[in-house]
Amino acid sequence: MTRYEKLLIEAEKEGIEILEINLGTNKKCGKCIDNTIIINNNLSNVEKHEILAEELGHYKTSIGNIIDQSKIKNRKQEFKARRKGYKFILEPLDLIYAFKFGCNNINEMADFFEITLRELLNIIEDFRKQYGIGKKFGKYYIRFEPNLGFSEIFDNEYIY
Template sequence: MEYDELIAKATNDNVDILEVSFKGKAKGYYSDGVIAIDNKIETNTEKKCILAEELGHFYTSTGDILDNSILSKKKESIARRWACEKLITLSHLTSAFKDGITNKSDLANYLDVTPHFLDLTLEYYKRRYGTHVKLNNYIIFFEPNLGILKLL
């Protein structure tokens, strides 16, 4: 899903998106139907990753999660999982393999996500599926390194 597609999805669901100047390390916030994205983010790729997670809050979370409670951390994790599943599906990984992508740097470029977001997604899938998962005629390995094997 591209940045413009995420914006269209948000707009369709009555979520306003603003680009504003942030102080500190935060790059995005969601509250009450409004997503704010730091306007100092230079690439649409990074904006897309931030926007996807903030949309994850809209679709999965309610209430204030700015504190450091266990519930807040759980809501953050749920929103991040939503973003991971929207931007990088298992089918995307097998498509990259079919197209000859062989390393994580090229994979991040191919999927148009940041290397950090790719790592978060692969870690999420590893927690969800374990060391590997079978998808159609492929086995996707998450350990010891990302790898894909086509079954005969």
């Protein structure tokens, strides 16, 4: 079962109807209207996975019509929904899991998470905005700048 299919099941368990419809374009797009999420069916499952995650973020966080992105309040809601959507795809510790699974570079990680490279880079950039150049997560340290890196911490008394 793909990650997209798993996310579909998760959404349906929450009472959200997912419709894949030909929207007359090949652009990555979707829309959340009340308890219905519409996804462009002209996309790959990888792209549908990304769109579904973002639209679930809108379902959980957005209120009203936020299409007009010239309004600050709408841009804030879009940002909040996108960040929430990223969490449906992966959390920082999932990067460690992918590395331990055998992903040796960012392209392999994107394939592992069944998302595009661009989406993974966007998620990592969002982590950098949240956590700075790096952060300790449990017994691991994840570095987001200048490039993605991981360290396992064996001594909890170590201060950096």
